[in-house]
Amino acid sequence: MASAAHDVNSHDQHEHHHEESFVSKYIFSQDHKMIGKQFLITAVFMGVVAMLLSILFRIQLAWPGESSDFLNFFLGDQWAPEGVLKEDMYLGLVTIHGTIMVFFLLTGGLSGTFSNILIPLQLGARDMASGFLNMLSFWFFFLSSLLMFLSLFVMNGSIFGIDIPGDWGTIGNGPAMAGWTVYPPLSALPQAVSGSGFGMTLWLISMTIFIAGSLIGSLNYIVTVINLRTAGMTMTRMPLTIWAFFVTAILGVLSFPVLLSAALLLMMDRMAGTSFYLSDIMVGSEMLSNHGGSPILFQHLFWFLGHPEVYIVLLPALGLSSEIIATNARKPIFGYKAMIGSILAIGFLSFIVWGHHMFITGMNPFLGSVFVFTTLLIAIPSAVKVFNYITTLWKGAIVYTPAMLFAIALVSTFITGGVTGIILADSALDIAVHDTYFVVAHFHIVMGMSAVFGMFAGVYHWFPKMYRRMMNTRMGYAHFWITLIGAYGVFFPMHFVGIAGAPRRYYDYSVYGEFDTDSYNMIMDLNVIITVFAIIAAIGQVIFLFNFFYSIYRGPVAPQNPWKSNTLEWTAPVEHMHGNWPGALPVVYRWPYDYSKPGAADDFIPQNVPLAEGEIEH
Amino acid sequence: MESKLIIILIIVIGAIAISQLVRVYELTAKLRKHEEHEIPVRDNYLNAMLMLVFMVIQFGGLIYLMIKYGWTGRGPAASVQGEYTDWLLDLNLILITAIFFLTNFLLFYFSFKYVKRPGVKAYYYPHNNKLEILWTVVPAAVLAVIIILGLQTWNEVTGASPKEAINIELYSKQFDWTARYSGTDNMLGKTDYKLILGNNELGLMTEATIDSSIHAMRHGAGGILDIQKILNNRDTVLTDSLVNVLRKDLGTKERLLRLLNQMKATHNPALDKQVYDDIIQRDTLYLCVNKPYEFSFRSKDVIHSAYFPHFRAQMNTVPGYGTRLKFTPNMTTAEMRKIKNLPAFHYVLMCNKICGGAHYKMKMMVVVLEEEEYNAWMKGKESKNFKATYFPAPSAQAVIPAESTAISAMN
Ligand code: HEM
Numbered sequence A: 001m002a003s004a005a006h007d008v009n010s011h012d013q014h015e016h017h018h019e020e021s022f023v024s025k026y027i028f029s030q031d032h033k034m035i036g037k038q039f040l041i042t043a044v045f046m047g048v049v050a051m052l053l054s055i056l057f058r059i060q061l062a063w064p065g066e067s068s069d070f071l072n073f074f075l076g077d078q079w080a081p082e083g084v085l086k087e088d089m090y091l092g093l094v095t096i097h098g099t100i101m102v103f104f105l106l107t108g109g110l111s112g113t114f115s116n117i118l119i120p121l122q123l124g125a126r127d128m129a130s131g132f133l134n135m136l137s138f139w140f141f142f143l144s145s146l147l148m149f150l151s152l153f154v155m156n157g158s159i160f161g162i163d164i165p166g167d168w169g170t171i172g173n174g175p176a177m178a179g180w181t182v183y184p185p186l187s188a189l190p191q192a193v194s195g196s197g198f199g200m201t202l203w204l205i206s207m208t209i210f211i212a213g214s215l216i217g218s219l220n221y222i223v224t225v226i227n228l229r230t231a232g233m234t235m236t237r238m239p240l241t242i243w244a245f246f247v248t249a250i251l252g253v254l255s256f257p258v259l260l261s262a263a264l265l266l267m268m269d270r271m272a273g274t275s276f277y278l279s280d281i282m283v284g285s286e287m288l289s290n291h292g293g294s295p296i297l298f299q300h301l302f303w304f305l306g307h308p309e310v311y312i313v314l315l316p317a318l319g320l321s322s323e324i325i326a327t328n329a330r331k332p333i334f335g336y337k338a339m340i341g342s343i344l345a346i347g348f349l350s351f352i353v354w355g356h357h358m359f360i361t362g363m364n365p366f367l368g369s370v371f372v373f374t375t376l377l378i379a380i381p382s383a384v385k386v387f388n389y390i391t392t393l394w395k396g397a398i399v400y401t402p403a404m405l406f407a408i409a410l411v412s413t414f415i416t417g418g419v420t421g422i423i424l425a426d427s428a429l430d431i432a433v434h435d436t437y438f439v440v441a442h443f444h445i446v447m448g449m450s451a452v453f454g455m456f457a458g459v460y461h462w463f464p465k466m467y468r469r470m471m472n473t474r475m476g477y478a479h480f481w482i483t484l485i486g487a488y489g490v491f492f493p494m495h496f497v498g499i500a501g502a503p504r505r506y507y508d509y510s511v512y513g514e515f516d517t518d519s520y521n522m523i524m525d526l527n528v529i530i531t532v533f534a535i536i537a538a539i540g541q542v543i544f545l546f547n548f549f550y551s552i553y554r555g556p557v558a559p560q561n562p563w564k565s566n567t568l569e570w571t572a573p574v575e576h577m578h579g580n581w582p583g584a585l586p587v588v589y590r591w592p593y594d595y596s597k598p599g600a601a602d603d604f605i606p607q608n609v610p611l612a613e614g615e616i617e618h
Numbered sequence B: 001m002e003s004k005l006i007i008i009l010i011i012v013i014g015a016i017a018i019s020q021l022v023r024v025y026e027l028t029a030k031l032r033k034h035e036e037h038e039i040p041v042r043d044n045y046l047n048a049m050l051m052l053v054f055m056v057i058q059f060g061g062l063i064y065l066m067i068k069y070g071w072t073g074r075g076p077a078a079s080v081q082g083e084y085t086d087w088l089l090d091l092n093l094i095l096i097t098a099i100f101f102l103t104n105f106l107l108f109y110f111s112f113k114y115v116k117r118p119g120v121k122a123y124y125y126p127h128n129n130k131l132e133i134l135w136t137v138v139p140a141a142v143l144a145v146i147i148i149l150g151l152q153t154w155n156e157v158t159g160a161s162p163k164e165a166i167n168i169e170l171y172s173k174q175f176d177w178t179a180r181y182s183g184t185d186n187m188l189g190k191t192d193y194k195l196i197l198g199n200n201e202l203g204l205m206t207e208a209t210i211d212s213s214i215h216a217m218r219h220g221a222g223g224i225l226d227i228q229k230i231l232n233n234r235d236t237v238l239t240d241s242l243v244n245v246l247r248k249d250l251g252t253k254e255r256l257l258r259l260l261n262q263m264k265a266t267h268n269p270a271l272d273k274q275v276y277d278d279i280i281q282r283d284t285l286y287l288c289v290n291k292p293y294e295f296s297f298r299s300k301d302v303i304h305s306a307y308f309p310h311f312r313a314q315m316n317t318v319p320g321y322g323t324r325l326k327f328t329p330n331m332t333t334a335e336m337r338k339i340k341n342l343p344a345f346h347y348v349l350m351c352n353k354i355c356g357g358a359h360y361k362m363k364m365m366v367v368v369l370e371e372e373e374y375n376a377w378m379k380g381k382e383s384k385n386f387k388a389t390y391f392p393a394p395s396a397q398a399v400i401p402a403e404s405t406a407i408s409a410m411n
């Protein structure tokens, strides 16, 4: 197979005895590199879908009630008759957009892709601890993506007219519509909104499968990091990428099961008539006899995952950018140990702050105070990380690859999004801005920008490792600048919309015209600007997609170590092979950040180069 | 259809055009012996420059928006608690804006200044414990101040209302709000969702309302007797699924009836007068300026959120679980209209928790009046309290309109 072309002849033993079929190589592959690419392609597809959904509902927000061929083209007469979006579908689009972005693009896609590609390669391992479980984790992810995508097409309790047998899905139009947080009772009662029928059932099934896949994957990552590090790769010589993936996986293993139980209880309330989340409810004129449950219980369970989730999304991005910034500033990352400490502190604290999403649910104010305290503590390790990035750039010799641009922009957006978190964490202030566009601005800048920039940075940087070819740099620049300007143009004005008091998840802000024309003018003007920027940013992504797919097939062939980087993946041959390295595994003698070390001939020293005589480690 | 074809055509042609351009670029790059992973010095400088340009755009954008909308664009707060919040919010905003400018400046300036110059090596600087301790301790100290000030305000705003506070209940359902004033005794009477009927939409609890609910549950349209009649009727053939639905419905109603009977057994009629003087008010919520208000919230169906943007107050309304909130309006609607120079301005109560399709329309106007005006309005309302609307006829007999049954599950 491929490795035969390479000039290495001492293959690993298990390399000899089988030719791989197409199916075992490209589909049911157990090779971590292929699985990583499968995650990436699936996530890119889901990301494009979610972005398109956001453009659809942004059109409604900017020009409420105006007819648009574009809406009718994508949504048909059912959901956009005469080109005007239906109220219910607005909520459906927002819900699936958020769900896909958070879970499928940034959890499955970001950590799935890069944990897979980089953990074995940067640790000097032949593969993940269990190739089979790794494959399973991808297929669970794929299946759940498919179900989530199909849920967009639910109509009269069936998909494309195909009825699902059984009692649990005969009603409902459209996908889940209760927001990505799917709070009951709205999500529990098919009578309350049309998406809470079969669409919501599919959401829950999809997420259950997603969680199973994510757990299998995370366990595998943890075991691999603990057990399969090559000789000399001590924990404190691991690249920060691996530290980030490691802590991310631990967060996932500890928090996703809680979401699973929340989802299972919700399913029981929906299908088995239990009352975990329901009490004293009358929908329309139908009186339910459920009594004793609490909708707030769901929120506690949800956010016990939900908050760690934002770090599950963010930490891998920070890990990737640490690596990219050090490499391209040609400098060691400043404060390596403090960076590890911050990752661990963030990981730990992220478990005891979930209540900041619930300040105004009527929780005991004292409990609220505790969550204010723990939440604001997280700002400290976050600040340390920012200052360390900035110091890393200081007196560097910065090379602007597209990856580096995205990594620096990530730091900028991490600051911009982080500081508004200080407002939201302060319960007294959260009263005024909770659930407004201020929140939407905040979480898009940290997740929609920082984490997504981290993902782009990772793709540009490791593309040569994944596809053995180079992406086009100039197109990368164009993509970066359009995305940065576009995304800031979308999310920055949202702060003002929010502080002016605009609630989120509103289908039409022209209701402001009835009582406050000042706010009306401000919100409607800014909504148009935001949508125009969103369309520009979306078109910018076409450049990326083109560059990505074109380069897979036609990009120039990559050299072994294109960015002159220290980590082990660049010591592996360009050609992919089972087992990653021909012959023996590399041995590690130093940390990964020996860039521009005084006394060295080159401005980088890979980790597998022994210390020179008299050289001290760092 | 045509427009669809055109869209597809444009996409296809665009893709072909770009791929041709890229081929040309690559061929020329090959001629120049340019390798994709080696960033030309010119490109490097250009991007470094753009970093600085971007910083200017970013800062300029923020300043522009601030000037255009007057700092935050939210207008003055209209309650005592809102003024505390705004003071603290402004303080925090100033602080984070300063941090934003400072750190982004350092980031972009360094990105610009330390671009790779031919022949210049980066400075090997792996760590400095003093610096790292400095930027752990300084944020911690700043945060300590933020936390202390924040919690002071939080305790103030969420603390118990003074005794003289006026009690009002806000009741949410898809997709509107109903207010209930507590009447002359300033006490809100008891409620239960099982008592909701056409003429008792808030489910207020008195001996009479319990009786009529029991009656409706048994005898009303779609009540227990109705369902039994359909199930036992041998002349009509029912599908299995309909039988299932009806059985389930019957079970629910029998359970509810049992609970209603228990309620009747334990009900204390002496409390009925607390209910009778309550005043139900739709569409507009009238408040009196400078009076402390204690709001309590109930929800009929799903979670909603009572959001008073101008008073900087917000609280979720949760089915099966009461919540509360207090604030003291300190500016009348007329005063605010003058300040904002908007003659048609209204305060508003909006729903701020996703609750279904018409979520965005779920609102109620709020009018803050001077004391005399308010008292005058209240005088007119007192004769329309619950007792007067529930027993409209001189005979003290509750009316049970035929369509006022709780249940219409059969359809
Ligand atoms: C083209 C870029 C994007 C645009 C224009 C956009 C716009 C929006 C808007 C307007 C909302 C509705 C807010 C509301 O009414 O509550 C929303 C919701 C959301 N978006 Fe985005 N977004 C974009 C990209 C992203 C990305 C990359 C993420 C990844 C984290 C993301 C995550 C979310 C989430 C979690 C929600 C909340 C959904 C909910 O309320 O249930 N978005 N987005």
Ligand SMILES: [Cu+2]
Binding pocket: A306, A307, A310, A353, A354, A356, A357
């Ligand atoms: Cu959180």
Ligand SMILES: [Cu+2]
Binding pocket: B172, B173, B174, B175, B303, B304, B305, B351, B352, B353, B354, B355, B359, B362
């Ligand atoms: Cu509502």
